[in-house]
Amino acid sequence: MMFSRRSLLAAVLALATFAHFDQAAAQEKLKVVASFSILGDFVKNVGGDRVQVVTLVGPNGDAHVFSPSPADAKQLSDAKIVFVNALGFEGWITRLVKASGTKAPIIVATKGVKPRRMDRGEHDGGSDPHAWQSVANAKVYVANIRDALIAADPAGKAAFEANAKAYLAKLDALEADLKAVIAKVPADRRKIITTHDAFGYFKDAYGIDFIAPVGVSTDSEPSAKDVAKIINQIKTQKIPAVFLENISDARLVTRISKETGAKIGGTLYSDALTDEKGDAPTYIDMVRHNIRTLGVALTS
């Protein structure tokens, strides 16, 4: 018994040592943590090779319902900077930061963004955390990240500034394209019906209205009443396109579309990037995908 326990202990120690070597190899880079994938993408673009980014909520993950693991606390305690979105997006992060005992500064990437009230949904009445849905805000994120990185690693100042400048230029181009696509949509067609509640900033910045289906529970199988309500709403408000991803039965969405004449939209990404193979592996890809999808559904 003693023997097996001792060998177990030895094994654990050996593993710990390996893990330590591993870290030592990566130590030359500035190790930072970003709370979710979109923020992580910004940090990667600004930090370039000088920074190693760990995202707590990975691609396709939902930051609203994320439950941190001990490994996440460990990532935090090793980090030199922790980037968060705040505005109520990662409610779990304060406790996690405390629990991890990290000395790293917590940088709020949305500092300077003008927060808007949430129209509806899970943060009802509170501030809307999905600030990155407006590209103008994304530029604020990037500036905050650049300043924080420079503060933590003054030697990389030139590199960070150059990276940020290049990335900001890309964001400008992105926003110009975005506005060009929307300009092509007639003003009275700039609305869709959707269960997404994450596009408030997008709506304010670019003037596309995201209307929620009224009084429809989104988690259970839709009843005849729900379907009738959605159809009525589309007809009375003359909504040209529907994005109903939570109704997973394509036949039902087709039925609604046939009965109302509204076009069926595709997938919109809001809270997380996809993995490398998906439609939205980076922030810029995500915005481009969303705007392409919206453009196809609203024009014609």
Next chain:
Amino acid sequence: MLYTIFIAPFAEYEFMRRALVGTFALVLGAGPVGVFLMLRRMSLVGDAMAHAILPGAAIGFLVSGLSLFAMTLGGLIAGFTVALLAGLVARVTEIKEDASLATFYLVSLALGVIIVSVRGTNVDLLHVLFGTVLALDDQTLLLMATIGSLTLVVLALIYRPLVLECVDPGFLGSVSKTGAAAHLAFLALVVMNLVGGFHALGTLLAVGIMILPAAIARFWARDVTAMILIAIVSGVVAGYAGLLLSFYTSVPSGPAIILFVGALYAMSVLFGRVGGVVRQIFPGRHLEA
């Protein structure tokens, strides 16, 4: 007033009309088939076969998603296979047919759930298990109507041997050789109707619209023809009322329909003319000459 409550939902929304027509088409075939299932004491066989359809439909789903053709074909093949295999096992081994059917359907259910999960999500699984009567497209409606019509024609053809086999299989065997053929044709009808019902009500509830109206009919008539008519009528009523219930209270449509047949059944158990509880307690006056 009455119009707005009882007719308007269907006049206004096409999906409601489609759901109603689909349910009617379904009941037209499934009602009579259910009556014969019940008369031949095969109600549980119907249940078992309904579950047996799941893995077939699931393989269809795996190959091409929620496609009508693939899932129908898969369901038909699986349903026939299980019906024949269960009969075979019961015939060549010691086990009784009910036990062998129970085995087959439990295994099919497990297999089906696993196959659906391989490709889809829990939501997909729910669609296969409970169907979507609100999303019937042209093809599905046509399929259901075809199955209903075919069922009526085939039943008309095999009506005599079928009834005789319910009453006195020994006698039928002595005067005619059509018994086995009729039985096979009948099994085929059961599977077809279950597959048709599965598109609207899902594999779990499809059998409900078959068995429950028949059970209701049993409480109101002794005559087979009358039973068939009552089964169809009660199915139609429940389909209509279930859809209305779902329209006004936002409960899911398929289960609402089955719940209504269930309510009709409960009423029949209590007040049915033939063997209902009330009738047994208060038999009424004997007729005297």
